[in-house]
Structures are given as C-alpha cells and as structure tokens.
Amino acid sequence: MYITFMKNPTDLTIQTWVRLVRAQQTALSSVEAALKKAGHPPLVWYDVLLELERAGADGLRPFELESALLLRQYGVSRLVERIEKAGYLAREACEDDARGQRLILTPAGRDCRREMWSTYAPAIEASVGSKLTPAQTKTLSDLLGKLMA
Amino acid sequence: MYITFMKNPTDLTIQTWVRLVRAQQTALSSVEAALKKAGHPPLVWYDVLLELERAGADGLRPFELESALLLRQYGVSRLVERIEKAGYLAREACEDDARGQRLILTPAGRDCRREMWSTYAPAIEASVGSKLTPAQTKTLSDLLGKLMA
DNA sequence: GTAATATACATGCATTTGCATTGACTTGCA
C-alpha cells in the first residue's frame, strides 16, 4: 500500500491549469479551423505525415507512431487506415516481424504535408508567435518543458 | 480583398507551439485518467457543474454555458441531456424567453462536483503545481494569459 | 401588424473515438 502525498493546488496553480487548458484549446481550434477552411485534413494527419517524412525510406511501425504522437493503439490503427485510403501512406510488410508493418510516406503524402504547412505555419504564428516577444516565447517554451518532464 | 500578413513562425515559436499542445495533452489526459479511475464522470461535467454552482439558484441558459466553456451548441445540448439523465441538473422553463430553458444544479450535482474535486485537485497539483515553483507558475500563468488575449 | 430575419435549442445521420477482445506472431524459458 503506497501513500502518495499530493497536496491541494494553490489558487495560482488552479488558474494556471485553467489557462493551460483554455489557451491550448483556443489555439488548437483556431489552427484546426484554418486547416479545415483551406480544405486540408485534420492536424493529426500532419503529425503522422511529418513523422513518416522524418523517418525516411524505411518508414515507421504503427507502435512507433503511437508513442511519438501519444495516440492510442486503436487510434493509430484507424488513423493509418484513413490516411492510407487517401493515398498518403503505404503499408509494407515488415521483414523482421511478421506481426508488424512499415508505414511509408507516398509522394502524394509528402505534397499534402507541404501544402498543409502553408496553412499551418501562419496559423501557429498567429496563435503563438504574434502574441509574445521572442524572450517571452523562450520562457514559455522552457516552462512548458518543465511541465512535460 | 484583404491582405493578411502572417509571417512564418520561427523555430522557437514552433517548438513552443508543440510543447503547448503536448504539455496540455499530457496533463489533461492524466487528469481525465484519474477521474475515470476514481469512477467519476469526464472533466467537462465538472466544468458544467461548477458553472451552475457559481450561477446559483437561477442557473444558466445553455447558450451561456456554451460561451463560458467554449463548447459547440449541439455539444451543450447533448451534454446537458446526459448530465440531466444522471440527475445532476434540472431543466426549468425560462420565464422571459419561451425558446430557452434554465439549467439548475441539483443537490446530487453539487455533491458530485465536490467528490470530483477530491480527485481533480490532487491531479492538478501533480500535473502543474508540483512541477514549478510559485514564481514559475506565476510566469507561466501570465504568458498563457497573453496567448489567450 | 406582418413579413423577413435572427436566435435558442434539438436531432438525424455520418464519422470518430473508446473499450474490450481477438488473431497472429514472437520471445523466454523449462
């Protein structure tokens, strides 16, 4: 039996929590809205395509995507299915593990990611970059880093 | 024809964006998981119950909840339906507007919110409070405030 | 007063997500 000691949050901590949730929600939904308005797929597709692009010719295993993007196993399974159906990735049999598969970015997928970026980038700038000085941005990044650690 | 000038984000801005999304996602899902593990309803129920508690005896109109919690109209409609079915809120006809209704917290709803808080509070402390000094927390809160503005 | 428009809320239908389970293969170990 473990006793985990977790004291109650201060008002300041609560306020920070609320702002974290709200600020992210607001920013994220404005980015998603921009993508949708431009006729692009949802943001998570971008993340997948980017990971695959970074992974290069060997692609990635679904479980690698799962941990890289903090998705659930069944979420990856169905997301990959949809992206494949759109022609942006290909599944290959995995040589060294017959249970698995390799997910490879297609040229169309590469193009899609690039086009999404042309909408995504200004949306990030509008929601984050334009609201803070570089020094403030750095501070925010560091503090968020501490939260994730 | 408007020209909206939005330059591309710096690498620092992009990193901050990614961390904002990830940090919130991580923290939020750990809070949600704690609630679920304790047998409580999802977090958004807490938000609704708290808003209704703050609103007092007259309760709130659905559209007020919508803007207070940044939800979609149909989301509120169905969320309220579920919470009502659980017995945590009551719907009253609205005197001055026959299209509308008033949502009132029930005693069971008040209790539910209190019990949720006993899980929610330590989870906030664990995801935010315990990771930062008070000064850092204040700085983070202020910077997130700028993002929301 | 009445017609046009706007607001409040609900809902049918398709898509997505969550949860539990299954099927297939691998690994560890007797």
Added chain:
DNA sequence: TGCAAGTCAATGCAAATGCATGTATATTAC
C-alpha cells in the same frame, strides 16, 4: 523443442462528436 506469456495490430460494438438541418420563438424593418 514446445508451450506460456508477451507484443503488434485489427475490429465489433457502444458512446461521443461533427455537420447540417429542423422547430419554435423573438426581434427587426417596414
């Protein structure tokens, strides 16, 4: 070797969400 346990991925079913639209009432313009 062989089998128990573990890992990778898919899927059936239920719940939640998104989108478009519907219904009712209120407000505005004339």
